[in-house]
Amino acid sequence: MITKEYITDLKHKGNEEIAHFVGNQRDVGNINFILENLGQLPQNFNPDFLYNLLNHQYAQVRLNAVKNIGKLNGKSDTKSLFELYKKEVDTSVRREIVSSIGRQRKSTNKSLLFDFLDDEDPKIVCQAIRGLLVFENDNDVEEHLKPLINHQNEMVRTVIYKEYFAKENQNKKDALPHTETYEFLKNVVVNSDVLEALKYLPDESVHLTFTSPPYYNARDYSIYPSYQAYLEFLEKVFVETHRITKEGRFLIVNTSPIIIPRVSRSHSSKRYGIPSDLHPYLVKNGWEFIDDIVWLKPEASVKNRVGGFMQHRKPLGYKPNSVTEYLMVYRKSTEKLLDWNIRSYDYKTVEESKVSDGYETTNVWKIDPCFNKVHSAIFPVELCKRVIQYYSY
Numbered sequence: 001m002i003t004k005e006y007i008t009d010l011k012h013k014g015n016e017e018i019a020h021f022v023g024n025q026r027d028v029g030n031i032n033f034i035l036e037n038l039g040q041l042p043q044n045f046n047p048d049f050l051y052n053l054l055n056h057q058y059a060q061v062r063l064n065a066v067k068n069i070g071k072l073n074g075k076s077d078t079k080s081l082f083e084l085y086k087k088e089v090d091t092s093v094r095r096e097i098v099s100s101i102g103r104q105r106k107s108t109n110k111s112l113l114f115d116f117l118d119d120e121d122p123k124i125v126c127q128a129i130r131g132l133l134v135f136e137n138d139n140d141v142e143e144h145l146k147p148l149i150n151h152q153n154e155m156v157r158t159v160i161y162k163e164y165f166a167k168e169n170q171n172k173k174d175a176l177p178h179t180e181t182y183e184f185l186k187n188v189v190v191n192s193d194v195l196e197a198l199k200y201l202p203d204e205s206v207h208l209t210f211t212s213p214p215y216y217n218a219r220d221y222s223i224y225p226s227y228q229a230y231l232e233f234l235e236k237v238f239v240e241t242h243r244i245t246k247e248g249r250f251l252i253v254n255t256s257p258i259i260i261p262r263v264s265r266s267h268s269s270k271r272y273g274i275p276s277d278l279h280p281y282l283v284k285n286g287w288e289f290i291d292d293i294v295w296l297k298p299e300a301s302v303k304n305r306v307g308g309f310m311q312h313r314k315p316l317g318y319k320p321n322s323v324t325e326y327l328m329v330y331r332k333s334t335e336k337l338l339d340w341n342i343r344s345y346d347y348k349t350v351e352e353s354k355v356s357d358g359y360e361t362t363n364v365w366k367i368d369p370c371f372n373k374v375h376s377a378i379f380p381v382e383l384c385k386r387v388i389q390y391y392s393y
């Protein structure tokens with residue numbers, strides 16, 4: 001059996017031995033094992049056998065060969081790698097080639113990296129951008145990268161925005177430090193129309209919003225002339241919520257698909273997929289989608305829809321009991337990482353805010369609903385507790 005120790009031993013003995021050893025392997029798994037365990041390559045390492053493996057019939061072997069060639073620190077033959085790139089069909093190998101060339105940080109490789117910017121695989125483009133960004137204050141690089149702000153791929157646009165355009169917005173200072181808010185907003189309950197109340201909230205003053213908007217016209221506390229009007233109303237609310245939310249902070253929207261009962265037996269009832277229909281409005285207005293959490297309720301607590309099917313068992317007429325709602329988690333889009341938000345807090349606050357043992361590890365939260373004579377859709381305290389604990393300081 002080939003061991004890591006044996007490979008290390010051969011590698012240091014002299015190059016011919018490891019090249020010979022790889023050459024004698026008939027088993028692809030063994031070749032990959034050796035290549036994956038070569039580790040750091042010694043100064044005098046002769047990589048010829050790695051270049052031969054670039055023509056191997058198995059993509060995993062080619063990938064591992066490219067990875068090792070990438071460890072040659074500026075001594076690798078980029079021409080061979082580029083030749084392989086031109087004919088390679090495996091996406092992982094193609095990406096690794098670009099990464100290997102980029103990692104060398106050689107300005108002579110810039111023109112190759114510029115070529116990769118035209119690749120149709122956005123990951124290759126991002127990899128090439130990464131390789132080019134090491135050349136700081138380089139006009140040539142800037143001239144090639146800045147126009148990618150209009151690239152068709154959103155990841156590419158985001159990287160370019162962060163590198164070249166976000167700085168222009170950085171002078172815009174919050175009125176308050178990130179961790180703070182206004183005294184008049186603390187511990188208040190407001191009974192008002194949401195759009196009216198939101199007018200009184202200053203920009204970037206809120207750290208977390210958890211809300212459960214009306215379920216269109218399924219309950220009678222609010223009536224909208226149409227589903228479109230309902231979605232547009234929510235859009236207005238979440239545009240305002242975006243304005244008052246601090247950079248990079250969270251919005252959690254609790255909704256679920258609903259059913260509007262049929263008008264008569266000759267009509268069918270209508271389902272509305274509120275979470276998925278609302279989603280594009282949120283994303284369009286600067287909310288980044290983070291997670292979908294499923295709130296799972298006991299079957300006995302929900303309306304029985306499956307009764308009819310239980311009798312007739314006819315396909316197409318299947319209507320399961322809806323035991324779930326969604327908590328859709330969004331973050332106010334920013335080029336800053338979550339770490340930036342967290343680092344804004346002092347040590348004591350971070351320690352005191354740590355979530356204790358017993359936290360939910362999956363995106364399915366089993367929580368009993370609450371019932372109340374006055375309101376038909378009250379939040380269970382446990383649901384609010386978790387949201388506040390996991391998404392705020």
Ligand SMILES: C[S@@+](CC[C@H](N)C(=O)[O-])C[C@H]1O[C@@H](n2cnc3c(N)ncnc32)[C@H](O)[C@@H]1O
Pocket residue numbers: 192193194195212213214215221222377378379
């Ligand atoms: C699905 S319920 C959510 C209730 C929430 N789970 C709770 O425990 O308070 C929707 C709530 O939104 C309220 N609502 C509807 N339209 C509103 C508006 N324009 N402004 C403020 N609240 C509104 C309704 O009265 C209802 O209480």
